[in-house]
Amino acid sequence: ETGVTQSPTHLIKTRGQQVTLRCSSQSGHNTVSWYQQALGQGPQFIFQYYREEENGRGNFPPRFSGLQFPNYSSELNVNALELDDSALYLCASTRRGGNTEAFFGQGTRLTVV
């Protein structure tokens, strides 16, 4: 297993609510990326954080936002949840300038009802 941990592992929310997902990065890693994986699909890039700032964003609306903390851990926040937000959310940590290997957490399964 990697040193990347995500919490919670499962979550059920109601449409319109807000959710916060958390990720701790691998020791020595300074970059965290978030991905959304819908059922039966490959992961889609949401955004990336480096030095506590957003550093690249995929095709996701502004209600998807994030934070990175001084210890490089990160949060993904989703406002005004929609049914289509139901997915597995994966966090990956890397070291900028390193060997590019991304270490993934086990993901958070979000169900919006």
Added chain:
Amino acid sequence: AQTVTQSQPEMSVQEAETVTLSCTYDTSENNYYLFWYKQPPSRQMILVIRQEAYKQQNATENRFSVNFQKAAKSFSLKISDSQLGDTAMYFCAFMFFGNEKLTFGTGTRLTIIP
């Protein structure tokens, strides 16, 4: 924008046999990495093998090897002597140099039959 295509949604093979998973990609850049990731039922993405585009030699990791054809933009994964533990979803992925963003294909569900 780069795209990654995996044309085999599902594959199955007998234990101990060899299987090849296909992947094609599209990019106008020259400097990039290609990866194969494994996602077992535990959901955690595990790196299987990595290829730097500037290297002509195909990467190998024990039973896993790739056939990287840069001109054809093809990147297939060969698993030799397949084992039951190889049963998983396999994703092909692309990354530009200096950018940790991964672009994934839609995956191939591989089942190893005892």
